Amino acid sequence: MTGIVALYIFMLAAFTGYEVIAKVPVILHTPLMSGSNFVHGIVLVGAMVALGAATSPLEKSIGFIGVLLAAGNAVGGYAVTERMLEMFKSSGARGAGTRAGKH
């Protein structure tokens, strides 16, 4: 990838991120922060490549820590985001079921 192509990608992705978030209602701010936290868990693939190319013990140790942390970012980010979003239901979708259960 040449530098200028990388810059194009960078610029377009920056606009995309801004536009995607711009219309978000406040109630989704925390799930969305959590979701974007999950998305940068993609650092996992970079960490895998770095560890996969590591040769000296020092490189391997740091690479190992990198993959460990990145896997934590990706998996943990997914777990909490999914838990939060699971709970978002409208009163129509929720229906009388829960209401009836309490009476």
Add this chain to the structure above:
Amino acid sequence: MGSMSDYLSAAAMIQASYLVTAFLFIMGLKRMSSPVTARSGILWAGAGMLVATLATFFYPGLSNYPLIMIAVVIGGAIAWISGRRVAMTNIPQMIALYNGMGGGAAAAIAAVELYRGGGMSSGGMSSTESTLAVVGGIIGAVSFSGSLIAFGKLQGLIRKSLRFGGQQVLNLLILAGAIACAALIATGIQAGLGAVTALFALSLLLGLSMTLPIGGADMPVVISLYNALTGLAVAFEGFVLGNAAMIIAGTVVGSAGTLLTQLMARAMNRSLGNVLFSGFGDTGGAAAAGAAVSGSLKPIEASDVGVMMAFAQKVIIVPGYGMAVAQAQHKVWELCQLLIDRGVTVRFAIHPVAGRMPGHMNVLLAEAGVPYDLIADLDEINSEFETADVALIIGANDVVNPVARNDKSSPIYGMPILNADKAKNVIVIKRGQGAGFSGIENALFYLDNTRMLYGDGQAAVGQLIAAVKAV
């Protein structure tokens, strides 16, 4: 033109799968920005992550498979278990923790690449690559140690905010030191082990010393900022590795996170610089300035409140972090259902920075089963307080403090607030008579139409439920 075998080569397959991943990430984030599709958004993004991770195992020349597998399994398992088990009230600090891990991983990539580049000059990185590697490394390391401090503060492990004279000067010196190391490495003047190690040591120290003076109330903004920074660090390391998926995902998060951080800081009527450098937002109450509040606190019994609410036309509930601490959200919803069954209109008013994160209250209310269409944000609900018979404040404080409107000497002057004081009756459920998280006296509590219902949030709402049932 490449031959057929080129198209089918492992490298091309991996590039193609990264393209799919980038598409799934952006679609996932897009779907997460609407309550109707949010649930499926994380599934899309999750599928993207799975595709990219599996494809990377086929990366040409990849070795150390056992190490990679062990690290993925250990890191993934610990995070999965902790993420599944954590209580909803503690979600903010878990986001901080996972975010810090991502920053640490980006820094680790930079470290591996730089140590290798320093070891052998031939086949090393271009100056652009090494510049991006060091910048990404600094940002990732700052995000790592800073997020860990944010986690410690929200978890209650770090209670004090470390402040001393000349702190900003010290931070600047550390930053200057890190930049000096970065310049030496990027220009290749001194790219050995020592310089690289010093770079990361200084960056980690900077994250610590930047975050320690910031008070707990400001942590949401800080976490959001570090989230954006981690994204940026991931994008920079993506440049170094020539990995388009990392560049796109990291940049999208970097720009989205920056916007989110601005929205949050604006909701508190403070600039980002103010949050980072003023040292306000602490529990200590050092900033409890402002004019003294006159009047007295007028207590009320739960039974009286129950009658008042049962015969009201409209009740607006204003939850705050106190509700989360008391785990009162389930009881609150039970109370609301009783009122709704009696024909009372019930709305929830959520301030953008109520709780410890924007939307924190929404998540807790959703957990209790409150439909999201009963929940309104500041702009939607503020005109409705005048028509409300009862505004029930539970565990919220600064976000309903009218001094933000009229007392120029107050530290929160200018912050948009919920106009709960405009309701005919204001009921405040509060544990005791102390000032709030920020240490600022709340003028709302002393108004003529305000009554105080003292007690633990959960117990007090329980009494209200009994009182409404008895009507």
